[in-house]
Amino acid sequence: MDVRILVTDHLHKVFHELAKRCGIRVDERLGATRDELLRLVPGYDVLVVRSRTRVDGEIIAAGRKGRLRLIVRAGVGLDNIDLEAAKRYEVEVVNTPTASTQSVAELVLGLMIAAARSIAWLNYRARNGVWLKERGLELYGKTLLVVGFGRIGRRVAAMAKALGMRVKAYDVIDIERSARSLGVEPVYDLCEALRSADVVSVHVPLTKQTYHLFSDKLFECMKPRTIFINTSRGAVVDAEALLRALEEGKVYAAGLDVLEHEPPATPAEKKLLEHPRVIVTPHIGASTEEAQYRVAILSLAAITRRLGICCPEAEEAIKPVCDQLEEMGLNC
Missing domain, CATH: 3.40.50.720 (NAD(P)-binding Rossmann-like Domain)
Incomplete structure (x- = not known):
């Protein structure tokens, strides 16, 4: 043929x-x-x-x-x-x-740990002669909210539980059975779930409904000092809203493998790139x-x-x- x-x-x-x-x-x-x-x-x-x-x-x-x-x-x-x-x-x-599921999930955990311990920022400062032992956060015992409970979300949940984290999951479809089978608590109100989450990891596709899903409204739902991770699609997050959440203390640190514009193009995206509590990787989840x-x-x-x-x-x-x-x- x-x-x-x-x-x-x-x-x-x-x-x-x-x-x-x-x-x-x-x-x-x-x-x-x-x-x-x-x-x-x-x-x-x-x-x-x-x-x-x-x-x-x-x-x-x-x-x-x-x-x-x-x-x-x-x-x-x-x-x-x-x-x-x-x-x-x-x-x-x-x-x-399914080919890149494990690689993306491992990057999520890497970003979570790096954000909790300010690894990138402290490494930069140490290389420039500033030897500062800044206190970070442990992930053990913290509550992770997985937004989007597909293949990657489920894999992240399983790996997070191995770290001793409590895991909740939200999706627009019925995930009761798949969540319970992994020992994960399904939640049905995203704003309410964000109020109890220490770490949020986003795993949703980009659609008309998810464009700028994380805007001021949802960041306002978060408890102070939340760690925010996005490895799905950049346009799911309003960069300006995330920047405000960081400046107001709603978000403690962020790990971003994706941005709406790649490379960063807007003023807000460029500020995120320079922010000491933001880790940006160039869309390497599957790399x-x-x-x-x-x-x-x-x-x-x-x-x-x-x-x-x-x-x-x-x-x-x-x-x-x-x-x-x-x-x-x-x-x-």
Whole structure:
């Protein structure tokens, strides 16, 4: 079968190696512009993207006039793909939601500890000759509120419980059963839950409903000296409101892997970057060797299985990945 794949964002080399062994043609156009995509995409059966490439309805329509049948989002979030247009033009969209779960959850815990102990700020000061033993906070015995109880939220909850934290979870869907099974208390009023949380970790997708979900209104609900972590999508948080919450003492410290504009562009975002109690990482939640290997393997497996390509090498490669995910309590 003559299958052509267009890759516009960086993927682990194992994707290219395995595709070649499966007899699949892969063309890489890293950093392709929208105009280039409109011209290129009709010549391919599959488009593989990460978060950088935006796939709008016009691009999907152009692809459908040619060979395009499948869009693979090598990662979790689908907010950079016009899903309604894909459905309208009968182009399937798949992602690899479990591949980076462990990596993101580990970063969340790292940000929580770093924020509680002011690690980044104290490291900076020590390197500049200021040897100050500032008191921090322990996480043991503290209450963590997980906002968004999907795969990553559940994994964060399980790991936080291992640190001796009490964990509550909020979601817009019914999470009673999944929360109770992990020893997590489900909550149904977000503002009320924020009043009792020492640490808040956000794990929601970016939608019209979640845009600037954390604004002045929700920050006002928080008890003083809350630790706030966001590794979901930057636009879920109003940067100006977070800055005010930090200055007013509602938020003790923040750990942010995402911002609405990346790199930071607004005055509020730039002030957050400079704030001594804010840790900012450049959207690295899924940026581990292990996660990117799993993303590559699962992306290729999605292609071979959905297009009916017989490739024993791909099936052999996916088995240990699925076994590992199942050990983590995740579906392959």
